[in-house]
Amino acid sequence: MGSQEVSNTDWRGKHVTVAGLGVSxxxxxxxxxxxxxxxxVVTDGDDDRSRAQAAELEAQGITVRLGDGATLPGSTELIVTTPGWKPDKPLFAAAAEAGVPVWGDVELAWRLRGQDGREPAPWLAVTGTNGKTTTVRMLASILEAAGLRTAAVGNIGVSLLDTVLGDEKYDVLAVELSSYQLHWSPSLRAHSSAVLNLAPDHLDWHGSMAAYVADKGRIYEGNTVACVYNVADAVTEELVREADVEEGCRAIGFTLGTPGPSQLGVVDGILVDRAFVTNRQKQAQELAEVADVNPPAxxxxxxxxxxxxxxxAFGVAPAAVRDGLRNFRPDPHRIEHVADVAGVTYIDDSKATNTHAAEASLASYEPIVWIAGGLAKGATFDELVTGCAGRLRGVVLMGADRALIREALARHAPEVPVTDLDRTDTGAMSEAVREAARLARPGDTVLMAPACASMDMFTNYNKRGEAFADAVRALAAESA
Known part of the structure; x- marks a missing residue:
């Protein structure tokens, strides 16, 4: 079962090992x-939840080996792995030695397209360190505005397997792909794809920045129409140059500045297209206004x-781009306006769980009282602080690794007042908001963009964002 086999494989009697339980x-x-x-199914876990899941699968005739994720079953012809399993797991070393291919769940979904005899829907794919989910949901909104049957799927939380095997017929899919998923997707070939940006992330999984970048770049392999890259991020363009694409596939850049030929960009508050027009040298097609983007950060x-x-790239008309962007509503906790209290704006960007995402948020406002901290995941903060120091009115720190940010502030923004909350309980958020309100002046923005993961204090970034919003609303009620 080599990596180039067609999707209509006869699976009957094939011995397949699935690595891991969970959502995929x-x-x-x-x-x-x-x-x-x-x-x-093999898995390292052997807890109550794993045993319950195993019992359900075994009732369907599936063998489950709990606490035995390192051993390759002797009859295995293929491994299908969940994204979280790192490439250096002993199971995969054993598979390589035995010549057994390894696919991810996205690869499996790709192979199973058209299994029912229907023409499979093309994939428009998106990856990047930050912005993937927002971009995929914007894309789906634009495609819907064009009258196309579509769905936002993949790493966004909607199973690709369920999508490609479900009863609903789609014209095109907007697909979010993580670096984990791309690593295990050797034959994926999208209609068109985009790498939004690249910054250090998940290096413990990939082993190095070079390996992380290479896995992101897999999204361009075999594209048929367009490889979309970020003009401001040279590495994304280099990945396009290195990709093995279909004849006639084009490199399409996007920029916040004036676009050149084969680019999309911004001119006088208008989003314009100089890529999909008849005369790219002389023409520019108006798509939408900056004000149509929500929020216009x-x-x-x-x-x-x-x-x-x-x-x-998929042939959507300009009016549908405008209408789709106007119709789009961002997910909660992504640069979300919570309230204005005493002339101060409060913004929830709890989704900014790494320095790259926080940098984008901090560049969108000034002056800022910044609420930050949490689990750093090995990140350093000198570059982030250096870039935003001139925008900061003050900083409120909380969470397990707040000292790393405090030390970077001492080095690069010593004049900025810092409140260090020596607590990691969930009630710390209410105190953080009150401290931020004390530091802020009318016209300022209190921005909760932690640049860190949330699990030291909260179940996830959603819960952290909800705690922030609750604290702001409580503050507003007191001020009323």
Missing amino acids: GIPAARVLNGLGAVVT PHNIANALAAAALAR
């Missing part, structure tokens, strides 16, 4: 079992341009 392992095991494969305008480029 369980559906993969069930789908393969339903196709007639002999499925064995610089990094979100970049997301909108990338979404527009992919939609235009």
